[in-house]
Amino acid sequence: MSERNAAVPGPETVASGAVGFVRARRASLLGAIFMMATSAIGPGFITQTATFTATLGAAFAFGILASILIDFVVQANIWRIITVSGRRAAELANAAVPFSGYVLAVLVIFGGLVFNIGNIAGAGLGLNALFGLDAKIGGAVSAALAIVIFIVKRAGVVMDRVMILLGLVMIILTVIVAIVANPPIGEALTQTVLPDVIDFAMITTIVGGTVGGYITYAGAHKLLDSGVSGVEHAEQVTRSAFTGIAVTGVMRYVLFLAFLGVTASGVTLDLAGNPAGDAFQAAAGEIGLRAFGLVLWAAGISSVIGAAFTSVSFTTVFSRRIDMRVRSWITVGFILFGLSVYLVLGTTPVALLVFAGGFNGLILPLGFTIFMYIGWFRRDLLNGYRVPKWLLISGTVVTVLTWYMGIMSFTGIFAFLAA
Template structure:
């Protein structure tokens, strides 16, 4: 059952796969858009944005627990599960996720190009090309999974430490942020940012990043449910720590009366908090966020092809390299096609409820999960989230129609 044979893990392997899945999911979510999005919402909603962050974290954990548990218990990747729930659905989901992956990868490579421009004054196109070459070299290594796991851990730790340092340097109003976490000024206006950051944290390919990594590692079967649940929760919490550190860093800046640079809002906190050296630290954080997202997008997007034909499994690393090369070529030739990013973002929001409903249906099918009993509280949690995200999908679809 599934793409990989289940196998017994040593404690050392178990811990490495746990950290690898956690940081693959977390660093895939923490890309250039994540930095900009957090800065913009903090400036707009001030301390009340803390409420949106906490609510989104709760939703994210519910989404990931549903998806990761069903994927791991079944031993199947997302597209295989979808095709078993409804023949052909897996191909649709795979197509949408790969399309979105291309669009977001172009943005990630653009972020990496900007970062290398900050650090070394390279032209953004050259920086994007260098980043693409580095990631392709990583995937050309025979046992790239182990290298990827360790790199993602290192990247995640670097981002958290540097952002935490900047947070303390900007001296944010911690007490006000704590109060507004539970008593926001107007929680109704926070619905849009909640939906937006949920989609950015667990939408599209990110939903499957860690789960597919565990399946590829052979961490499957109901006896690994506890392990998988911890990995899913730790992944969201890691993303949450980074989001909170960024939020507080930006809050310290805007509370002191500074205005974020509209062209590069995320850099302002680093500049204000630490001066010129802070700007270079921003370059490091942006580069690490961008390259880790390029790796996460490439790995997860192509994992949606691996079960469709043996050629995708046999030449997996070559297809990932091709995916990254095409993304880099598009960026170098035409830059970031804004309309493509908008369309991809809208589709990303629309696909989350489809994924959730598919997983919830799969959790009740013995042909998929065997005799595993999916907790009713998770099913209810997932169903509520699906209903909420359907509403968001309608908004996204209307926005999509406005483009044409």
């Protein structure tokens, strides 16, 4: 065979390359789905759900429904707009409204830092429930493991697989505990649409804990870094967003039912200590406590990774010199900073986790307003792509709603930190 012929790939090579590309693209989409899902169901959401279910009972089902619907609208718009444009959120915001991207980046990075302190705290609480390890030592161990995942070679592939595995572990264990808890499903379904009471601070907090701050952009930025961008991927990206949100929606409601079953049976949760752990232990004894430890640790470490990855991805708006290698080291510093603050902080992990969700809920309307403006009026930034009107209309309604909830709950959210 001549050198010329040898250089030309045969049909088998081309087919193999195509299959490899499809598999890599599928893995990237799954990784993005589970990064968004595990970030949305992190220690903050788990702790917030336990706390608010103990406070409101079945009426909190309305808050869960509101968070799911808002999540659907926000993520479907954000994933589509960012991937179609091919630009990260802050860069796209700057192009639409000068300097707004810098403001958004600062808020998201700060919100991510706050949340990551809580994520590390949650991972520490998880290891405490699983092995009896001191929560601060557990937080340090978890942060170190997250750093290792970032600095190893082929970190992107490792991250995708870790996110998928941890997500599956969380889902399976939570479903088992929810079944054992035997919640009053009929009452929960009724109060999902006809609640006895509506608390805007709690709804804003749970929304912030599931789709606020960095979580809004986690999946979309993961897709960009995996090479998924352009108008041709718009429909595929939206389907992936809906799949991820459907998974997280079911998971959120199942988790709520698990806590509701425990509180409805008359068990009082220690809201200042570890309410979610109390609920799992009450439902399934010592095995339940260990299962909770594994769920919370999986949620914690995956959220540490998601928060650090997404928050640091916003730093590129400040300098073109921040490439993937520099971002990796900034990410390590981001995690270490969060760990340091957690180790010296006097605030309890539970109070911090609840406050972090509320703070990120306050960030949500600002960023989403910019993206709604882009969707409606700046098709030039979307390569001529027209976002479906039903998405834009529903997005506009959600924008107004999140601004209203943020204004109504501002004082109440900061009160959580003092609790």
